[in-house]
Amino acid sequence: MRAICVASAALLGAGALALAAPAAVAATGGERGTASFGFDVSPTTVAAGGEVTLNVWGCATEAKVFSSAFDPVVIPKGQHSATATVGWQAEPGTVKVTFQCEGEYGNKDLTIEAGQQSGRGQSHMHAQKGVKAGAGGTIAGFDPGDIGLGLALVMGSVGAAYHWSHRRTAEEDN
Incomplete structure (x- = not known):
């Protein structure tokens, strides 16, 4: 017993x-505001040509993600994430990533790091202060x-x- x-x-x-x-x-x-769904961009800092993962939860339909840093992305109904490649032409600085689900919108910031242009127009990153790592399981x-x-x-x-x-x-x- x-x-x-x-x-x-x-x-x-x-x-x-x-x-x-x-x-x-x-x-x-995500920065939900009045949105009834959750969203996130990972990593929040990326170099031109790098990939980001776009996450959505609590969305019963397909989700659409827009930004000036990459082409529009559709996350199909039933899936919770997709990847996007930041264009080589992306200017350094902070850009807005907009998530849309069922007529509701939410925004998250994405920081594009500065790189050095090579002769073929591709960006190569040079670390100045070391690697910026994530929280790594902390709080x-x-x-x-x-x-x-x-x-x-x-x-x-x-x-x-x-x-x-x-x-x-x-x-x-x-």
Whole structure:
């Protein structure tokens, strides 16, 4: 009987964690504004000629992505990502990437890095300050309030499961 209580507590905790995770991911996704879908560009900094991955979630139809840095991209219904190649003619600086889903729009910034032109018109990158790496699994970009709320929800559900499993065990012993 003890194994059932422990398994129930573990499943309740895992369920609470699974329910809290999508909200945390969606909160850090795109600059949603009034859009009811999520979107992201990865990486956010790229050289001319480089590739970016365009991600969309929560869109029930096909999504369209537009930018002056690359040709328009369509992410078919049922898929969540596509790649785009930044044109060699892209000027260094920040450009807007616009995501469209069911008449709603959302924007994300993409930074084009400066390169050095070669004789054939292709850009070659020269690192000046080292490689700009991503967050690498850290909590970069998360709001401490969101982290605290999520942790409180998970800990509360684990605590409630522990309480109920031990309470029931005590009642059965009598």
